[in-house]
Amino acid sequence: PPNESLNFPGCSHGMGHGLLTWENLDIRKAVDDCNVLDTKYRPYCYEGAFMEHASNAQINTEDPWQFCAAFNESYHRFCAKYQVQLFQRFWNFSRTAGACGIAPNAVMKETCFSALGFSAAQQSQGRVDGIKNTCALISGEDGYNLCITYAAVEVAFQEYTGWREASSELCESLSNDWVNKCLKNVQDIIYRYKK
Numbered sequence: 001p002p003n004e005s006l007n008f009p010g011c012s013h014g015m016g017h018g019l020l021t022w023e024n025l026d027i028r029k030a031v032d033d034c035n036v037l038d039t040k041y042r043p044y045c046y047e048g049a050f051m052e053h054a055s056n057a058q059i060n061t062e063d064p065w066q067f068c069a070a071f072n073e074s075y076h077r078f079c080a081k082y083q084v085q086l087f088q089r090f091w092n093f094s095r096t097a098g099a100c101g102i103a104p105n106a107v108m109k110e111t112c113f114s115a116l117g118f119s120a121a122q123q124s125q126g127r128v129d130g131i132k133n134t135c136a137l138i139s140g141e142d143g144y145n146l147c148i149t150y151a152a153v154e155v156a157f158q159e160y161t162g163w164r165e166a167s168s169e170l171c172e173s174l175s176n177d178w179v180n181k182c183l184k185n186v187q188d189i190i191y192r193y194k195k
Contacts, residue, residue, distance in 0.1 A: 008041055008044075009041065009044045010044070012034075012037060012041040012042075012044035012045045012048070013044040013045065013047055013048040013051075014048060015034070015037075015045050015048060016030065016034055016044065016045040016046060016047060016048020016049035016050075016051070016052065017048040017049070017051065017052040018048075019033045019034065019045070019048075019049055020048075020049045020052040020053060021052070025053070025056060027049060027050070027053045030049040030052075030053075031046055031049055031071075031075065033045075034046050034049060043078065046075060046078040047078050047081065047082070050075075050078050050079050050081070050082040050083075051082045051085070053082065054082040054083065054085045054086040054089075055085070055089075057086055059086060059087065059090055059091075064083070064087065064099045064102075065083070065099075065102070065103055065104050065108065067079070067083065068080055068083055068108060069104050069108075073105075073107070076105065076107045076108050076111070077107055077108075077111050079108075080103065080107070080108040080111035080112050080115070081111050081114075081115050083108075083112070084096060084100070084111075084112050084115035084116060084119070085115075087099050088119060093116070093119070093120075093134060093137050094137045096116065097113075097116060097137055097138040097139070097143065099112070100112035100113050100116060100138075100143060101138075101139070101140060101143060109143075110146060113138065113142070113143040113146035113147055113150075114146050114147075114149070114150040115150070116135070116138065116143075116146075116147050116150075117131075117135065117146060117147040117148065117149060117150030117151040117152075117153070117154065118150055118151070118153075118154045119134075120134040120135050120147055120151045121150075121151040121152075121154035121155050121158070121160070122154065122158075125160055126154075126155045126158065126160025126161065126162070126163060126166055127160075127166075128166050128169050128170060131148065131151045131155075131170060132148070132170075132173065134147075135147035135148050135151060141175075145174055145175070145178045145182075148170050148171075148173065148174055148178075148182065149170075149171070149174070149178065149181060149182040149185055150185070151170060152166075152167040152168075152170035152171050152182055152185070152186050153167070153185050153186055153189050155167045155170065156186050156189050156190055156195060157189050157193065157195075159195065167186045168183070168186075170182070171183045171186060
């Protein structure tokens, strides 16, 4: 409906946090509870539940992806996004990047490297050199490209000082195919959030 509140995604995300607590930190029950929401709001709820879980969990150092892999594929992206936050509570960027490289499937791997891009942008407060130096700690071209791409997106989303120039510079520093992917992702954020 035209008068639908723009606050529904944020509210749904907050519900995910609360549902995990309500369900005594049982993430499976919390995720099942999210499924009562309209399908377009479920992802926000899942993210809230997995984010809350990551703030309380421990890492299985022998198999850091065991937790996410135990979920149905439809939850892998949400789980992996916040598994990175869990890793970074205990490990440095390089070790977390190493864990991204051994993620058990393409969705989790891509999500993990993308989340490192958000982290690199936040750590450097949107400074291009800081982002490039941080993402350079990732071995592997695809992981590096994902890191830079999603750092550029985060720079635009957070509107760090000089964000338009910084996000463009980051995208244009990538190899041919990645330049357009990166610029498109940044444009999508600008359009979606009317920046």
